[in-house]
Amino acid sequence: MKQEVREPALYNAIITAIATGASRMVEISAKVDEDTSVCATYLRNLMELGLVQKETPYGEKASRKSIYAIGDNMFQFWYRFAPENNSIISRGAADLVYKRIEPYLSDYTGKVFEEICRQYLWKLLLNGESPVQFKELGRWWGTDPSTRSQAEIDIMGEQDKDTALFGECKWTNEKVDAGVLETLIRRSKIFRYGEVYLYLFAKNGFTKGCMEVAGRMENVTLVQYKELLEKITG
Known part of the structure; x- marks a missing residue:
């Protein structure tokens, strides 16, 4: 600096x-x-x-x-x-530093996970495996008119005015349940696309209920962290 x-x-x-x-x-x-x-x-x-x-x-x-x-x-x-733990770091107390930052690591890693998920989608596109030929990926936030509350979509990419994909990224130790998928489905309807593809990314997989809901739909892809890394690095 x-x-x-x-x-x-x-x-x-x-x-x-x-x-x-x-x-x-x-x-x-x-x-x-x-x-x-x-x-x-x-x-x-x-x-x-x-x-x-x-x-x-x-x-x-x-x-x-x-x-x-x-x-x-x-x-x-x-x-x-680092700045707030600088005095402890300078004294070499690594275990104490980790104890102080460990409760916040999941939130930090969750943001990194979102970027890895975007890399996965770009890999699909470049390999000719993406159902949506998007030009860019980004995050969306704003008001959900159905609930009149603030909402966020982790990943969004548009092919044209009729086709788009939406993604939700969950870096949690628990398996992702059907409620998360249902929320993504509802939020995707904020926009007026005729053809929509949904991607749900999870650190530790999905509950049986979530997989059943996804299985009944033809436009949902469930991706676990291990699969995601294999695609990016393979």
């Missing part, structure tokens, strides 16, 4: 704010105690360096719902866990 920028302290503060949960401009500004205009300039520089990325809901080119995220998993891990 010192090699790339003149004021590393504020840059570090902004990256730390994002890594620890501040994703919107107003939240980042409040955490680092700087005006949004100042933060905007620093964020542009961080995006040029590839350390931060700006995300908008899939299909929206410019949106007030835009958020910021760390663009590199190593930086995300470091700025999420």
